[in-house]
Amino acid sequence: MMGIRGTHRLIVVILVSALLSIGCVSIIVVAALEFGHRHFQVGVEDSLTTVLRATNETLNLWARQKKEYLQLFGTNQDLADLVQALLLVAPEPETLLASEELKQVRDYFQLHEDAFGSEGFFIISPDFISIGSKRDNVGTRNFIADAYPDLLASVVNRREGVFIPPIYSDVPLADIQVGSLKNHPPTMFFAAPVLDEKKRLIAIVTQRVKPQFLFSKSLKVGWMGETGETYALDERGRLLSESRYAKTLQKVGLISTLDSLLAIEIRDPGGDLRSGYRPLVEHLQQPLTRMALALTHRQSGSDLQGYRNYLGIPVFGAWLWNRELNVGLAAEIQVEEVSRPYHLLRAVIIGLVVVAFVAAALTAGWIWHSSRAADRELTARLRRKFISLTEHTPVGIFWHESNGNMLYLNPAGCALCGIEQSEAVENLWQKHLHPEDRELVSQRWQAFIDQKDSFASEHRFVLPDRVVWVYAQAVQEIDASGRVAGLVGTLTDITELKQNESKLVDLLRMLSQSNASLREFAYVSSHDLAAPVRTILSYIELLQEDYAKGKTLRIEEDIKYIHEAAIRMQRLIDSLLDFSRATNKELKLVPVSLNEVVNEAVANLASNIEERSAQIFCDPLPILQVDRSQLVRVFQNLISNAVKYCLSRPEIRISAREERESWLIDVQDNGIGIEEKYQEMIFKPFQRLHSDDGFAGTGIGLSVVQKVIERHHGEILLSSALGRGSTFTISIPKGVRR
Amino acid sequence: MSNGPNKRRAAVLLVEDDAAHRNLVQRAFEDARLLIDIHFAENGEEALNFLRDIHSPKPNFILMDVNMPRMNGIECLREIRKDPKLRLFPVVILTTSSDERDVMEAYGFGVNAYVCKPVGFKEFMTVIPKIGEFWLELVTNPS
Numbered sequence: 001m002m003g004i005r006g007t008h009r010l011i012v013v014i015l016v017s018a019l020l021s022i023g024c025v026s027i028i029v030v031a032a033l034e035f036g037h038r039h040f041q042v043g044v045e046d047s048l049t050t051v052l053r054a055t056n057e058t059l060n061l062w063a064r065q066k067k068e069y070l071q072l073f074g075t076n077q078d079l080a081d082l083v084q085a086l087l088l089v090a091p092e093p094e095t096l097l098a099s100e101e102l103k104q105v106r107d108y109f110q111l112h113e114d115a116f117g118s119e120g121f122f123i124i125s126p127d128f129i130s131i132g133s134k135r136d137n138v139g140t141r142n143f144i145a146d147a148y149p150d151l152l153a154s155v156v157n158r159r160e161g162v163f164i165p166p167i168y169s170d171v172p173l174a175d176i177q178v179g180s181l182k183n184h185p186p187t188m189f190f191a192a193p194v195l196d197e198k199k200r201l202i203a204i205v206t207q208r209v210k211p212q213f214l215f216s217k218s219l220k221v222g223w224m225g226e227t228g229e230t231y232a233l234d235e236r237g238r239l240l241s242e243s244r245y246a247k248t249l250q251k252v253g254l255i256s257t258l259d260s261l262l263a264i265e266i267r268d269p270g271g272d273l274r275s276g277y278r279p280l281v282e283h284l285q286q287p288l289t290r291m292a293l294a295l296t297h298r299q300s301g302s303d304l305q306g307y308r309n310y311l312g313i314p315v316f317g318a319w320l321w322n323r324e325l326n327v328g329l330a331a332e333i334q335v336e337e338v339s340r341p342y343h344l345l346r347a348v349i350i351g352l353v354v355v356a357f358v359a360a361a362l363t364a365g366w367i368w369h370s371s372r373a374a375d376r377e378l379t380a381r382l383r384r385k386f387i388s389l390t391e392h393t394p395v396g397i398f399w400h401e402s403n404g405n406m407l408y409l410n411p412a413g414c415a416l417c418g419i420e421q422s423e424a425v426e427n428l429w430q431k432h433l434h435p436e437d438r439e440l441v442s443q444r445w446q447a448f449i450d451q452k453d454s455f456a457s458e459h460r461f462v463l464p465d466r467v468v469w470v471y472a473q474a475v476q477e478i479d480a481s482g483r484v485a486g487l488v489g490t491l492t493d494i495t496e497l498k499q500n501e502s503k504l505v506d507l508l509r510m511l512s513q514s515n516a517s518l519r520e521f522a523y524v525s526s527h528d529l530a531a532p533v534r535t536i537l538s539y540i541e542l543l544q545e546d547y548a549k550g551k552t553l554r555i556e557e558d559i560k561y562i563h564e565a566a567i568r569m570q571r572l573i574d575s576l577l578d579f580s581r582a583t584n585k586e587l588k589l590v591p592v593s594l595n596e597v598v599n600e601a602v603a604n605l606a607s608n609i610e611e612r613s614a615q616i617f618c619d620p621l622p623i624l625q626v627d628r629s630q631l632v633r634v635f636q637n638l639i640s641n642a643v644k645y646c647l648s649r650p651e652i653r654i655s656a657r658e659e660r661e662s663w664l665i666d667v668q669d670n671g672i673g674i675e676e677k678y679q680e681m682i683f684k685p686f687q688r689l690h691s692d693d694g695f696a697g698t699g700i701g702l703s704v705v706q707k708v709i710e711r712h713h714g715e716i717l718l719s720s721a722l723g724r725g726s727t728f729t730i731s732i733p734k735g736v737r738r
Numbered sequence: 739m740s741n742g743p744n745k746r747r748a749a750v751l752l753v754e755d756d757a758a759h760r761n762l763v764q765r766a767f768e769d770a771r772l773l774i775d776i777h778f779a780e781n782g783e784e785a786l787n788f789l790r791d792i793h794s795p796k797p798n799f800i801l802m803d804v805n806m807p808r809m810n811g812i813e814c815l816r817e818i819r820k821d822p823k824l825r826l827f828p829v830v831i832l833t834t835s836s837d838e839r840d841v842m843e844a845y846g847f848g849v850n851a852y853v854c855k856p857v858g859f860k861e862f863m864t865v866i867p868k869i870g871e872f873w874l875e876l877v878t879n880p881s
Contacts, residue, residue: 538858542859561758565758
């Protein structure tokens with residue numbers, strides 16, 4: 001049993017340590033993932049910032065070249081002369097368009113088309129009137145002045161080239177609605193002063209630039225990976241560059257053509273437009289994206305927590321405000337794309353950990369299962385052992401249900417009771433209990449059930465062929481929850497023990513009887529011996545007195561009494577020796593003819609018999625295993641008594657009767673008989689019914705007879721009545737017993 | 739000694755199975771010069787028969803041994819105490835036994851005195867006359 005408990009404890013220890021290691025590993029993995037995530041974020045930020053800066057530098061470089069070129073272009077003296085002339089023309093559209101000065105300016109730009117480009121130009125007077133243009137929009141206030149008056153003002157004041165961010169050409173800015181003017185393509189400019197030979201500003205020259213070819217192109221370089229996007233925004237959050245997702249924007253109706261320039265503001269639709277999400281509020285009501293909001297405040301920054309871009313897709317972003325170009329630049333990449341390796345890594349790690357856990361769990365389960373299997377095997381082996389133990393133990397074992405029904409009696413119990421198991425289980429206590437023991441056993445059993453005590457009883461079972469004494473014990477079988485599950489007990493065969501016990505009781509009784517008779521014998525014998533001594537002493541005193549006084553008659557009398565007393569003593573001592581012999585002398589058991597024994601007894605008593613002319617009739621007697629000399633003494637005493645206690649001529653008859661186990665010898669006389677009340681007393685030593693004067697005797701003859709017969713395991717009985725003679729019957733068993 | 743001529747001669751019933759002892763008691767009374775008639779019985783049965791016989795003289799007291807055949811002294815004492823005509827006779831037990839149980843048994847059955855048999859005649863001569871004096875002179879016998 002200890003082995004099983006030990007294994008369980010070991011398993012618990014293993015499971016607990018497994019759980020602890022799982023916990024530790026989990027913490028380490030989470031910490032590692034967290035660290036990896038940080039690292040990954042920093043990496044993404046670095047990349048975004050790098051791309052953003054590179055793009056910014058490219059743009060700056062490009063813009064600086066453009067500005068320098070235009071600034072140089074503005075200092076050309078030929079141009080200055082042509083512009084001086086044009087300034088003199090009245091600033092009205094018809095006048096200007098009809099003027100030769102404008103034609104000459106247009107020719108000049110035609111001439112420098114290779115370097116300047118053919119997209120278009122403006123010559124703007126210091127009061128911001130377009131006085132020269134490739135197209136016919138002259139003689140009016142230039143729209144750049146409406147859109148970016150500060151930029152034009154800085155050209156005038158600082159005599160520097162500037163970049164004019166994209167705008168819708170020839171359209172007042174106030175009227176611009178997103179996507180509403182499909183036929184007015186957005187445009188942007190560089191502006192630079194036109195200086196005369198004295199470096200005085202006479203006008204502003206602008207060079208039109210197609211944003212698609214330069215602005216967007218340089219930004220496109222910063223499109224990282226599959227979803228990375230770099231774009232420019234104006235201070236209102238409008239997109240100034242091409243969108244990578246123009247098709248999506250067109251599909252959802254935000255732009256009409258694939259040209260997204262200035263078409264939308266960077267606002268968060270609230271959900272992923274690509275996956276079919278459609279915002280509930282219209283475009284301009286939507287909040288600016290995190291990035292766009294920061295740029296409208298001209299703030300640079302980055303966001304690595306993730307926010308929704310203008311397509312509603314979560315992105316990481318970095319942005320900066322380019323003061324030189326007066327545009328915001330942003331680099332974004334979709335969270336999903338950049339996170340993919342990280343997520344893959346995380347998935348792999350978590351997967352590995354899970355696999356490890358599952359493997360550990362399976363191993364633990366297997367260990368658990370195999371230990372359980374070992375337990376079961378051990379339990380089964382123990383069960384087999386216990387069954388074998390119960391079946392082979394030499395003690396009867398029974399088992400009752402708690403309601404008292406017997407369920408089982410082991411083979412030893414069945415053998416003890418000599419009945420089949422089925423019969424035992426059904427009827428042992430009900431039918432086979434000895435009627436005399438029934439009440440006691442049922443009382444004890446009830447007390448046992450009521451007081452939850454133990455049960456023990458010595459009782460008998462009555463079986464078809466015999467009666468057995470058993471010692472039964474039982475205890476209650478308490479299960480783990482403390483309830484009485486059954487009653488278990490043992491049965492032990494104590495029949496032999498009981499027989500020995502009764503023999504012992506008999507022996508003890510005999511011993512105590514023997515002791516009592518010995519005590520009595522000692523008392524009586526000493527008393528009887530003392531009496532003649534006293535008599536002798538007393539008469540010796542009298543003899544002395546009488547002798548002194550010369551009383552001759554008295555002297556004779558005294559001597560007579562002394563003589564008689566001495567003779568009595570002599571007889572007493574002889575009798576005692578007889579009795580002692582009858583009691584203690586070892587018996588020599590040999591086959592002896594009782595007829596020979598009687599003959600010898602008669603021969604010993606010849607003088608008495610002759611004196612009384614007694615007649616002795618003896619039938620044929622059996623031959624028995626007896627002590628010859630002792631049996632002679634028995635018959636001698638009986639015959640002697642019969643002759644002595646007879647008032648007429650004694651007639652004595654000796655005969656034998658055979659019984660199943662013993663012989664009965666009758667010694668019948670025609671004597672005085674014995675009254676019934678004395679019939680028991682006569683067998684006691686020194687008890688005499690008659691005084692010395694009538695019948696001589698010491699009172700020990702019949703005691704000797706009884707003792708000898710007892711030692712032969714026989715009995716002596718007396719049947720007599722006063723005046724009707726006596727019959728002493730001796731029974732002697734046939735078999736030899738020692 | 740003090741018996742006057744007008745008085746009936748005193749008598750005692752001696753119940754004793756041993757002739758030697760009967761002779762000893764008789765000699766003791768004689769030597770003490772007590773003028774007394776001694777009647778003998780050999781056992782309890784004979785004693786009862788003597789006492790119940792209307793022709794027998796009435797003894798002044800009964801001197802009785804215990805250990806006797808047929809009916810012993812104690813049984814005889816019980817019979818005397820049960821018999822309304824005999825129950826007032828003084829009974830003195832004279833026996834060899836000094837066992838306390840025997841003494842108590844005798845008193846239990848109403849004995850008037852219990853005397854151990856003396857060893858030797860000289861002792862007899864100191865005991866017997868005193869018994870005689872006491873029971874013959876100091877106690878008023880039933881008529």
